[in-house]
Amino acid sequence: MSSASGIGAAPELVECFAQAVTQNDLRVIKVSIKNEALVESGKWNKQGDFMSDYAHIVNYVEDNVPAYLLVRLDSASGSEWLSISYVPDNAKVRDKMLYASTQSALKKALGDYRFKDSIFATSKADLTTDGYEAHQRHVNAPKPLSAREEAMQSIRAAEKAAGLNKYQGAGERRSHAGSAPVGFKWTSEAEDAVKDLANREGCSKLVILSVNTRDESLVLKQSSRDVSPNQLASFIPSSEPTYTFYLWSRQRNGEDLNSISMWHLSTMTIPNLVLVFIYCCPSGSPVKHRMVYSSGVVSVVNAAKGMGVSVAKRSETSDPEDINEAFLQQELSNTPSGSSTPVSGERVAFAKPRGPPRRR
Structure with missing residues (x-):
């Protein structure tokens, strides 16, 4: 078999190695x-033993x-070998190129x-027993991980510490907040603050939750x-992800009451109260935090629903600076700037596409 350099193994070498495989003394x-x-x-x-x-x-x-050295390892089968490519730095340039391109x-x-x-x-110096042991330590050392792999490894370790076995995922953890599976363990302060949102007293309420990534528990950051909507940016952190429940007490004016009928507010009993859930994840947040928070959005909203708190x-x-009254109006109406949405119940005619032109 020839190599990239055009050099192949002589038949005598192939036969010599075949005999060495069958004879365990070489x-x-x-x-x-x-x-x-x-x-x-040379033989x-x-x-x-191997090391001596x-x-x-x-x-x-x-x-x-x-030169190349083929060294038999001390294995149970006796047919496992170590390949050593010895190309000294002070060898001729042509020789170094030939040996480097012929090893495979x-x-x-x-x-x-x-x-x-x-x-x-x-x-x-690379061929000493110390050099071989250093090589073995390098081979057996843990492989370097990317930032994403390190974050996933930390998440798996946290799940294992929380008592999850390999057949369970994060969705199997259950919170004392309800019987439905949720992604985080809720602290009593966080649970009480969210439950309080169900007591709609006609005033705006703000509840900000964060995740303790060490044990993946949901804690109350602020209540x-x-x-007011234009004050939200000053309450929500700009350096870490957060979950925010905001019960917005809207003004009772004709414009708001006409448009509020377009939204489905579930169990809301006071028409000018709207509950909005805001997941804020600043771009500079650590990778692990971004992964943990983004994977828990749905579970947090569902857990709140299990407490009797429905999100509109x-x-x-x-960026917390994006959050103001205009932002909330835009999100609630779900209407992009410069476009219009038909009023609920209004039917829009479907424009049938034209068919292909007739052949003449």
Whole structure:
């Protein structure tokens, strides 16, 4: 089999390795490139266990001459090998290029599956027992994770700490707030503050909740009364995600009362009270927090519904400064700027598309 360099394994090398596989007494086979072919250039039998024999590996190579070393590992099958590509820094440039581009061809010619591990050495210092142990520690070390993978790992660890087994997801956790599955454990303060929204006394109420990511519990961050829509931005944090329940006491004027009939307010008994849920996730929030909060929006709203608190509109923003009276009006009407929505009950004629032109 030839490589990218055009160099292939000599038949004598293939036969030598095949015999070594069947005979368990050989420890090392040295392979060199000679006359544009991979050939066997030295063999050494076992003298002891793998590590004691490996201590002599450095004696089988020269300071400035590249070579391959095929070393038998001490395995149960006896047919697992270590491939060492020794290309010293002070070797000739042409030799370094040839050995670097031929290594994969060598293993393919002898059977990739037989080589359990590979080492690339650039000096004799890399071929010591200390160097091999350092290589093993590197191979067995945990692989580096991306930011998203680290966040998911933290979430799984939190779920495990909360008592979830591998067959359960976050939706299986149950809160004392109700019997329906929810994503977070509610603290009593958070639960009482949200339940208080059901007592509609004709005044605006604000409840801001946050997640304790250490145990994924939902905690009360702030509860206030008589907060106007244009004051919301000063209450909602701009550095961390939050869940906000805002019971808006609208003015009783003709325009509002005409438009309020367009909205479905569920169990609302006072027509000028509107309950809005706002999920605010600033763009600078940590990745883990963004993932935890975004996955819990639906569960939080459903849990509130289980407490007798129905949300008329669910909104989302990344900047608290966006939240004001105009924002709420826009969200509640669900009408983009510059467009109009037909009044409830008004039928809009469907424009039938034109068919293809007739052939003449």
